[in-house]
Amino acid sequence: MSAVASSPLQLRRRASLGEASGWPDSVHPVLQRIYAARGVFGPEQVEHRLARLLSPQMLGGMEQAVDLLVQAIEGDWSILIAGDYDCDGATGTAVAMRGLRLLGARHLGYAVPNRFIHGYGLSPALVASLQPSPQLIVTVDNGVASVAGVAAAKARGIRVIVTDHHLPGEQLPDCDAMVNPNLAGDGFPSKALAGVGVMFYLLLALRARLFPAGSPARPDLSGLLDLVALGTVADLVPLDFNNRVLVAAGLQRIRSGQACAGITALVESGKRSLATLCASDLGFAVGPRLNAAGRLEDMRLGVECLLTDDVGQARRHAEELSAINQERRDLQASMVAEAEVMAANMAHTDAIGVALYEPSWHAGVVGLVASKLKDRLHRPVIAFAPASEENIDDLRGSARSIAGFHIRDALAVIDARHPGLIERFGGHAMAAGLSLKTCDYPRFAAAFDAVAQELIDAERLQAVLFTDGGLPPGAASLALARQLRHAGPWGQAFPEPLFDDVFECISWKVMGERHLRLQLRDPRDGAQHDAVMFNAYHGHPPPTSLRAAYELTINDWQGRESPRLLLRHIEPA
Structure with missing residues (x-):
């Protein structure tokens, strides 16, 4: 069987990373063993209290961003939140809108790009669509790669604050302030914040400036934590201690019946119990319903679901999102079946870096196809589709990787070796997105496999399930x-x-x-x-x-x- 066929799964048991100590008798010995295999050795390491969150002032760029937001609020500027079309972006947009209102902003709006019209992030096309121009744009879950989009905004006299968590490229946008824990030299201890987490941290810092501790009018931002939890879990960022604090607090709000109307409606639509909701329910039942809007339709529907306080309206939005999600599931099943046939037909190539393209595929679903094929083949996979039905000359690709192969860095290697082959790219170690010309797909597929062959050793190609x-x-x-x-x-x-x-x-x-x-x-x-x-x-x-x-x-x-x-x-x- 060739290299593109899935390897037999190997079960491997996790080893303890240290000695457990100080646990009360109420904590089952099995749970103590599980914690020790994850680097947690005592009760203080699972005390997920909000008081133990890392300080917002530790994030680089925070002072400049807060200065500009204070100026905007006190000057009654028009502020536009520029979000993203995934669950992290939608929840981050809702957190920004709700939080800035609480902190005194009066002229607020938001824009979420349509992936088929504007492309990703704060693009020049999205900036051109803003009528009238806001005085300040604040990005959420995007912007670190928006060099051209920020330039377009600045040309129109718009100030820009970028909040993001994606890895930076060689060039940063010329924005007025940037908050991103993954910038080179940023000393923030947790690099795992999701986009919604970065925005929540900015709001915490802004509140500290506008309403010092003990101020009787100090707004309570804990009401945003259900949204922070959802976006953090859905974006699959590592749940380090700081993120577990955020997610645990958000889950507690949901279980106690304090979630916003939209999350409550989405949980009910997913047939999950509010009282016993856990993180996996957010990841498998709630997050996909929001993501479906950005994949197939317009994420504004998802954002509106999270912004409304009307229970009936929230339920109507949730029902519509569930219907779109079912359409997404059906489309995904068809595309995955086609992708499996294509991978089987590639058997003679011994490909390690697997690239797949089908002209009939939907650009909003290729990430899910790549994820499914990556799991089954245990190979890094990039799935491509035409940018839109009208634009078949350009391809949008979504990449998913295996442990030990940094997919964004691999794309950077290809970009350096083949200048101009990739038009745009960005992402993380395990997931990335890119654009290229349809005519360049064969050359890219060969280049991707060549880099994978070079950088992935045989041991990494063994699928392992840790227990x-x-x-x-x-x-x-x-x-x-x-x-x-x-x-x-x-x-x-x-x-x-x-x-x-x-x-x-x-x-x-x-x-x-x-x-x-x-x-x-x-x-x-x-x-x-x-x-x-x-x-x-x-x-x-x-x-x-x-x-x-x-x-x-x-x-x-x-x-x-x-x-x-x-x-x-x-x-x-």
Whole structure:
């Protein structure tokens, strides 16, 4: 089988990174072990109190940005928030609009680019669409690469503050202030803030200037944390301690019924419980509904859902977003199926850097195609589509990478070796976006594979699923499942607990057309466990004796809770 075929998955158990100490007896030994494998060794490291947030004054560029915002608010300037068309950008836009209103801004508006009309970020096309011109633009989740867009704004006499978290390129825009923890030389300890997190930090610093501690009129910005949590989880930034503080506080607001009307409606539309909501619900049920608007339609619908305080209006927006998301799911399934056929036909090439292009694909969904293929092939993948139905001469690509291969840096290498081949690019270590001419696609595909062949060693091409080892006999209880559910927040770089054990499959049946429900027996003590595995039925029965990687979850059926194993991988034992 060739290099583009998926490698057999290898289960590997995480090692403890240190000794646990100081945990109260109420913290299950299994949870202590899980924490230790993530570098958390005592209770103080999971005290996710807002008082332990890093100081906003530690972020570079903050003083200049606050100075300009104070001038704008006191001078009653017109301020425009320039957002982005993903969930991080939408929540960041809503945080900026709501927060600046609380802090005294009166003439506020926002603009979110349509990816098919304006392109990404603060582009010249987006600036040209602003009528009348605002006096100040504040970007959210974009701007560090908007050299031409900022220049266009400045040419019209508009001041610009850039707030972003993306990695900078060789040239920075000539803006009036920039706040980005990933700028060279910025000493902010957490480089993992999402765009919405950067904006929240700017609001904290602005409040400190306008309303010193103890001021009776000091606005409460904690009401924005549900939005901050959603954007942070959905953008898949690492959940370091600082981000876990933000997400935990936001989840607490949602669970206590204090979320904004839009998030509440989106949670209900996703058929999740507000009272027991966890980070994975934000990532899998809420975030995709917002993202779908930016992928297929106009993200203004998503932003409006997050800005309204009218419950009925929020529910109508959420229903419309859910319908768009279903359309996105159907389109994605079709495109992924086509991509898998294309990858199979590439078998003879032994490609390591996989580039895929189909003229009928939708530019708003290629990122999801790249992600799915990356998971299945365990190769970095870039999927391309025409920029729009009207513009087939230009391609938009979305890249997803594997651990150890910095995809944005790889694009920078290609750009240096083949000047002019890539028109624009930007992103992170694991995800990036780019544009190029359709006629240049074959040359780019070859260049991408050449860089991947050069920089990825054979060991990186082995797909590995890390687990937290086995559960002791009798440990798979409802009490432990509850403790694990609320022990996070779990997410990127702080993964949900995953166990692996050997079981006997004593019965199974198909749910729907693709899912499995199984009864498993633990051979060590004979205990039986209810288990499910989604999208796992391919026409043949599961092994009688199997090793399973699984999460210990809660099955809530008609108000009755019971422990259940959610299988992520099975193989013959």
